[in-house]
Amino acid sequence: MSSQKSTLPTLTKSHGTRTPKFLPWSREQFHSRLETFRPSTWFDKPKLVNAVECAKRGWINKGEDRLECCGGCSGVVIVKTEYGHDKSSESPSMDTDSAEQEVTTEASFTDEIDLDDDSDQDDEDSIYRLPTMSVSRARAEILERVSRLGAIVDNHSLDSIRHPLSQSQVGSLEQMFDDALDKRLLILSLFGWDAAKGQSLLACEACHTQCALIPHVDRADSDLQGSSKEPDSFSDIEEETGFNVEEAHKWYCYWVNPEYDAESVSDHKRAGWRILFELLLSSSIVERGVLHSQQPPEVPHSQPSEQLARIRQMLRPASRTVS
Incomplete structure (x- = not known):
């Protein structure tokens, strides 16, 4: 067993006047928060506290490893990722599951934000995905x-x-x-x-x-x-x-x-580029099928001499058998 340390968040709060700065359903606000997370100040974090998950819950990145709340509670969270030393592999390692558990225990992000009682989990899940389009x-x-x-x-x-x-x-x-x-x-x-x-x-x-x-x-x-x-x-x-x-x-x-991908089942989730490509491809296949069905049926081509012979045969009196 290797000696490991996990992510240790520290929460510092101050109480001030609450202002309606956080609208969970606003995609514009969400992207303004997401844009604050930069590789130089927010990197190597467990999935629970990646940039998207933090921005969904009203946090912005203000400095290295530092989160500030946009919901009016003036909350501040410092998330540090410390690595233990794996003697067997001589390389740093991290227990991600333990890290996520401690983050949840030490600082519940959703509890610290002044969420609207009418906010829907579906709105939160769908706020970051390729928009549905024709x-x-x-x-x-x-x-x-x-x-x-x-x-x-x-x-x-x-x-x-x-x-x-x-x-x-x-x-x-x-x-x-x-x-x-x-x-x-x-x-x-x-x-x-x-x-x-x-x-x-x-x-x-x-x-x-x-x-x-x-x-x-x-x-x-x-x-x-x-x-x-x-x-x-x-x-x-x-x-x-x-x-x-x-x-x-x-x-x-x-x-x-x-x-x-918020619309597909878990086993068939697709990246945005693939969703877009398959949408266009399926439409292109349908369009080609419609155009093909609208084309007139092909008439067998025959030489002029063959056509003349057929006309003469049609005009020739039918032969009769006399007994």
């Missing part, structure tokens, strides 16, 4: 993101991307839209990436991640610097350094994390 709206949003991405992305700023789609899925995605659209932009948009307002940055509104575009290094420039790599090695480097549309999101982002 096929036409889904297509429109993808194209809107593609248009904005096209203004900041070019072959030099984003030469290659990495994604989990198969060649068949990429082909299906291209068939759903205009052939003139850049395949890279379609894939970026499918995975929730957009252009940050007023900046040359890739941005995700779901997890509030922003990524700078790294200029492409031309192979000729690399050769001028005395590169001695084999001719085929440059493509391998591109594959390793290309923008990863999945991993660039925060791990809890609903675009890549199936856990925040």
Whole structure:
């Protein structure tokens, strides 16, 4: 057995005038809270106190490991994650289950927030997920993101991307839209990436991640610097350094994390990009089926001589048998 320590939250409260700062059903308020959680000040936390779960319950991140309540109670929680030492593996470890239990015991987040008595658990669970939308709206949003991405992305700023789609899925995605659209932009948009307002940055509104575009290094420039790599090695480097549309999101982002699929059963939860892709794909299949059924039946093609012979046969008097 290894010696382990778990997360130890400390709660400090002060009593002041309660003000209605927290509306559990407000998606706008929720995202304003979620945006305060940054990797530099809130990282390596158990699932119970990840950024989404804290923001759902009215907490904002104000400094390293520090939570402040937006519900009017002026509560402050400091959550520290300490690691024990596993002698057998010579690596740090943490008992996550124990950590979650102690967090629940030491500071019940939902009890410390002035929740509305009429608030619904379903509202809380569904506040962070891919919004339900029609096929036409889904297509429109993808194209809107593609248009904005096209203004900041070019072959030099984003030469290659990495994604989990198969060649068949990429082909299906291209068939759903205009052939003139850049395949890279379609894939970026499918995975929730957009252009940050007023900046040359890739941005995700779901997890509030922003990524700078790294200029492409031309192979000729690399050769001028005395590169001695084999001719085929440059493509391998591109594959390793290309923008990863999945991993660039925060791990809890609903675009890549199936856990925040509130509509599917537990065994069939899907990441946001897959929900969107399957919605568009099913609609595309139905549309192709309708178009096929509306096409007139094909008439067997025959040569002019064959057609003339048939006409003559039809006009010829029927032969009679006389006994």
